[in-house]
Amino acid sequence: MMIETNVRPPMERPRQAARPAGSLTLGIDVWLLLAVFTLLVFGALMVYSASWDFSLFVNEGDPTATFRRQMMWMVVGIAGAVVASFLDYHWYRRLAVPIMAATIVGLITVFIIGEVRYNATRTLSEGSYSPSELAKVAIIIYLAVWLFSKREQLRDISFGLVPLGMIVGFVSGLIYLQPDLSAAATIVLLGGLMFFLAGGDLKQIFVLSVLVVFVGWFVVQVQPTGSDRIASYLEGIKDPTQAGYHVRRSIEAFVNGGLFGVGIGNSGTKYTGLPVPPTDSIFAVVVEETGLIGGTVLVSLYLVLLWRGLVIARRAPDQLGSLLAAGLTIWIALEAMVNMAVMVGLVPFAGNALPFISVGGSNLIVTLGAVGIILNVARQGKAAANEAAPLPRRRQHAPDDMRRRERRRGVSRPGRSTGAG
Structure with missing residues (x-):
């Protein structure tokens, strides 16, 4: 039998409508943005410092030309990152093939009308x-979409390892022929x-x-550049004074920098033979001018991003978002x-740029675009979490409150009647 009371149940809190995924504030990862912003500002400062003498020589007497060009690419990259952060990453299921096709066309075009720089045909x-x-x-976008679509069949070697090897092998092969050994190796690792x-199946x-190890060993043996780099690296491991010229000058910069550095703009090695200070060697300039403390802060920013x-x-x-975010993040960290390991002689020489810091329009734009994709995954993840999260419930105190009031009413009434008499 049900007992009716006059106590009304507490009103439920009205559900607030979830903000749309395109909201300016939804899913913004503050720590990631702060790390990237700091890297961009610090990178601009170091490019200005490291490129002065280099630009004076390369750009026919204009010491700020390299810096101005880098700032232009930074604006383009930031605009691309903003667009990518608002583009639903699921659209890449349609865009992956056109993006990869355009990339392959570009890699082939290099052999036709490309420009020779540093004994390699890599740029347009x-x-x-x-x-x-x-x-x-x-390759990250394409493989993320492809692996996501084949996720139920990856353990079948005909759907997993074989197609993957063909895709990666073709792209890395085109890059290797430029030749760009470090970029080709990066593609294989990715x-x-x-x-x-x-x-994927562990076997x-x-x-x-x-x-990969076998092919890498074969490539190093047949390519003079690769074998020379390995030989120089092994000599440097045995005796740092016998390392390659580039590494020796980098170590000299680190020693000059000490703990606190010689001050922004005061690097000496960038004027006395440190190879390409604004690009491959910019980490050496960073440590020389800001010291071990500055280098540690820079490493910490990359760790925050990772x-x-x-x-x-x-x-x-979903898994597509996970693959995109993880792949792009690890690529930037890699x-x-x-780049930093090369400068201290820990790995053989490679031409990998220092993200957000090294001079280079292509690298800066694609890296910022990658950050935009990661931010979109964050936005989509936050939106999905908001929709799935249960609303907080208020505790139901009504029955307990009613019983307490009834007990007080039963005790106080006799007292009041006695007092009246």
């Missing part, structure tokens, strides 16, 4: 466009990484690793790690 448009830089992001992140991953990117990947609403 007077050195402002490097298709191999776009290829690094394009291919294996994406396969692992997608849940297939082992086979892929063995194959941390937030992986958190965003873990919170992505580029930074390789």
Whole structure:
């Protein structure tokens, strides 16, 4: 039997409408944005410092030409990042093939009308466009979409390892022929990484690793540049004074910098033979001018970016978002790690740029575009979490309150009647 009371149940809190995914504030990862913003500002400062003498020589007496050009590319890259942050990453399921096709066309065009710089044919448009830089992001996007579509069949070698090897091998082969050994190796590493992140079979991953090691050894043996770099690296490991010229000058810059550095703009090695200070060697200039403390801060910023990117990947609403965010984040961190490790002689010489810091329009634009994609995954993940989260419930105090009032009423009434009499 039900007991009726006059106590009304508490009113439920009205559900607030979830903000649309396009909201300016939804899903903005503050830590990631702060890290990228700081890297851009610091990079602009270091480019201005490192490129002065280099630009004076390369740009026919204009010491600020390289800096101004880099600032123009930064504006373009930021605009691209904003657009990418608002473009739903699921659209890349349609755009992946056109992006990869355009990349392959660019890689082939280099052999026809490309410009020879540093004994390699890698760039177009007077050195402002490097298709191999776009290829690094394009391969991540393409493989993320492809692996997501084949996620139920990856353990079948005919749907997993074989097609993956053909895709990655073709793109890396075109880059290797430029020749750009470090970019080709980066493409191969990214291919294996994406396969692992997608849940590829461990046996297939082992086979892929063995194959990569064998092919890498063969390439190093047949290409003079690769064999020279390995020989120089091994000599430097035994005795740092016998390392390659580039590494020796970098170590000299680190020693000059000490703990606190010689001050922004006061680097001496950038005037006395440090190769290409604004690009490959800019980390050496950073440490010389800002010291070990400045170098540590720079490394910390990349670690923050890596941390937030992986958190965003873990919170992505689906595997496609996870693959995109994780792949792009690890790629940026890998580029930074390789560049800095080369400068201190920990790995053989490679031409990987220092993200957000090194001079280079293609690298800066595609890196900022990658950040925009990661931000969109964060926005989509936050929107999905908001929709799935249950509303907080208010505690139901009505029955307890009613019983307490009834007890007080039963005790107080006799007292009041006695007092009246």
